[in-house]
Amino acid sequence: MTQPFLWKDVPSSDELFLYAPPFGFRGLEHKVEELLNQLPDSGSVPPLGLGPDACQRCVVVGNGGVLRGLELGPLIDQYDVIIRLNSGPLGEFSGDVGNRTSIRMSYPEGSPLYWVDTDPHALFVAVVYKGVDISWTSAMVNKRSVSLWDWMFFWQKVPDRIPLEPHQFRLLNPHVIRETALDLLKYPPPTGGLWGRSQKVPTIGVSALDLASLLCDEVSLAGFGYNLSQEGAPLHYYDQLPMSAMLQQRSHSVDKETGLLRALIAGGAVADLTGGVHCSFCS
Template sequence: MVTLKHLSVKEHEENSVPLLAEAETAESPAIKHRRESREFFLTQRTNLGLSIALLLSCYSAILVPAYLPTKQPTRIESSTEEYMAILNHSAALLSRPCISGLAKAKLQKVLNFHSLVQIPAFLQNGTRHWELAPPLGLLGSEDTLAQTLRVLPHSGPPSFPDRCRRCMVVGSGRILHGKHLGAHINKYDIIIRMNNAPVFGFEEDAGSRTTIRLIYPEAASFLAQEYQNTDIVALVVFKRLDLEWLTSVVTKKPLSWWSKLWFWRDVVNDIPLRPGNFRILNPEIISRTLHVLQTYGKHESKTVPTLGFTGVVLALQLCDEVSLAGFGYDFKHPGSLLHYYGTVRMDHMMAQVVHDVSAERSLLRDLVKSGVVHDVTGAV
């Protein structure tokens, strides 16, 4: 009998099975599946948390700045001397006798501009062939135009007194604020305004009468009182849907919710004027005006003229003498107010790319220098 020394055998618990070394470190398939499942769901929760945090960060980046204090516009007021000089200049223009054909005669001195006044101001039929799409033409919108013209009792120019006529084109510039030109503006035969530039509450500076208001749907005022003392609302067509909107306004039949989705902002459903008070501006005015402006720009541009400048061209077609008030941009003070109303700053206009305001300023200066138009507020 042999006795083994130093050999110790550990007794296993009852019902236990001895394991090899490899078996002690290996996982069963069931255990491995449970572990991987826990890791998967932990990863899902982590991703969900990160997604929520990222979403909240994006919302904060968008919404929080709206509640932070913003830089207030700079309010640059005119001196008493400047204010009196503007009033005296305006009074002198009104005291002179009106000279028939003066503006058109002076236009001979301005490059390529005289042909603009030969274009019919308003569309009177829908049978013309258009080569360009809106806003430079009406290609592709001929049927819609014909439908809109059918609901307009009058489509030609309004009936004006058969005498020497003076036009005042009222711009929206800050220069008009505090000048008390309202009473002077009201004395003009034809007063042209643009978009939703307010009259109500600003009569002392901007006057209270409107002969023609140039608009497009997204810029038409929602305030009924802004259409009081208004003779004509003239649509400037930027897209086919604008014609449908005009038909809706004239017939008092609201557009469908689907049509309204294609405007870039809410549009007014009703303008308290009779059907005979609506017109459609001839898009050829926009097209030819752009062609002239391109000769003043640094390069050929795909921009469109501002409605303010379009109003000047319209005035030259309708009147013997043309004056401007509220025109001009103060680019030296980007933080100054842009309009005689509201709180929009000048840098808003400087950042836009739709209009070539530098070319328009150069051309307006030539028109003033040539005596074609009179700049009452002196900011051009």
């Protein structure tokens, strides 16, 4: 079984450094060791949700516009582990998306510029897509500024502070990304240990699904599904960005991911609470 997070007291396998991010940490051995030394030991943190001996239910809350107006917030809050993605806000949207957060899974450019989770038990799970993401995560854990050199490698503004304590940070095992890409989506492996520009990468949503399968016995999705035939429909529940914006994405394969999700939902392995991918409760 894949360990979903990396810990300083659990030895790292050589496989961890075979590939560059996001498949591994090749060339980043020192930075990874430095970051892990700032994080807690695996045995010093409380169990996530109900703990490993209970039947645990996960919901991965996407940011899809399909969530708007469904008032699923109270249902979402009943799950044992609630995984949220990137900067998806709560607050005024809590009626549709809930108030509780177990995990906010993100990378620097996707993280909320202003922290939105009031749940005292919330964890930030850092996903590393490039080397500078490790440096940024270290800066957030240590509550220090990101270096001017590192700022040059971000493609949009990133937070300069995540108001959590060190024991609330986790580093995602890149094997979760690798497993999602190679085993679930059947993407070809990268060549030469490098992640090429033409290589497809999984969205953080599908990667979160794989993470949820490692943490829970039952997995549900909410706010997933891209209907590219409705180009004017809202892409997110919290803004007016149209669905057509996904057509500009070159690093993700929407068709491949939709096919995977439909197969999992139709087969009963995963439940779709909003019916945005495969609606079993629609007429």
